[in-house]
Amino acid sequence: MWDTSKDYRLRVLEKSVELFIKTAEGANLKGIWNKKKCLTTARAMLPEIQVMYFSYMEPEDLANSKQIESMKQQVKEIKEALGGDHWHLQFLKLVTKDEKVKLQESIAKMKFALNTISTVNKRLSLGPINDPVIGIDIKTGEIVSIQKLDKLLVCNVNFGDTALTVVTNDLTVKEGNRVGVAILPPSVFMGVASEGMFLGSGNGVLKEVEGDLGEMPRGIPLDSLNETRNLVETFLK
Structure with a gap:
């Protein structure tokens, strides 16, 4: 039960x-x-x-x-x-x-x-499934445009049927990168609301994620979900 x-x-x-x-x-x-x-x-x-x-x-x-x-x-x-x-x-x-x-x-x-x-x-x-990450959507997206904001990048990410803004401090991301995005409660960075967070591991944002746009990524490293777990737990508190 x-x-x-x-x-x-x-x-x-x-x-x-x-x-x-x-x-x-x-x-x-x-x-x-x-x-x-x-x-x-x-x-x-x-x-x-x-x-x-x-x-x-x-x-x-x-x-x-x-x-x-x-x-x-x-x-x-x-x-x-x-x-x-x-x-x-x-x-x-x-x-x-x-x-x-x-x-x-x-x-x-x-x-x-x-x-x-x-x-x-x-x-x-x-x-x-007893895991905090199951509480939110995690989707495969494609970066379609980028704007520089001081030491941050403001990315417009396409999910097929919708698009969201994601702010990142990984300055190596580029247009066309296939990314995994955790759809989280928005955070504001320098006046811009970030509607999610890129999945990443030790080498920064994952930039060649497999999966159909708008669907869950396939084959991602387990440690790429650690920060998402922490943020979901913080939201619940």
Whole structure:
């Protein structure tokens, strides 16, 4: 019997819902959106997560449970209340340059939370795995553009159906590199919100990762996941 109360996927799921609620409450979103609908819908997820915590269902069964299906629908409702699939663009157009940095951080947190909620079924379908890294998505991506920012590089990473910004201090990465990315709660570096972290080992970022875009990398060194484990544990605290 699987101990769902300790499942990292459910723990990260709960923290992600809480992150969305906290961020949406305080974000400076000046566009037209239904704040009450967003918050009410997000808060309704928390008791459902508690039900799953004490269900002791196998992860594969949880992946297909009515609670998970309900949450996927609730994410769609939240996006509609925010203004549609590209909801964040309208808000970025309505702020000053000084306000933009803070808003980008808020938007990155909300996007992370909604993505984590909507994809938890895929992680649960991987079965009974007791490892912090199973709580978040790890994807294969391709670096399509790079900008220099002091001693950092701001990379636009393509995952096939979406793209994210990743900031790195490895100055050897180049456009066209195939990379593994842990999709983590965003961190801000010199005013830029990094939406993930490149997997790396002793020689820096892994630059020839195998795997289809948007899918889990194949054959990566085990030590490349160590920092991801630490960051997931930090998020849960």
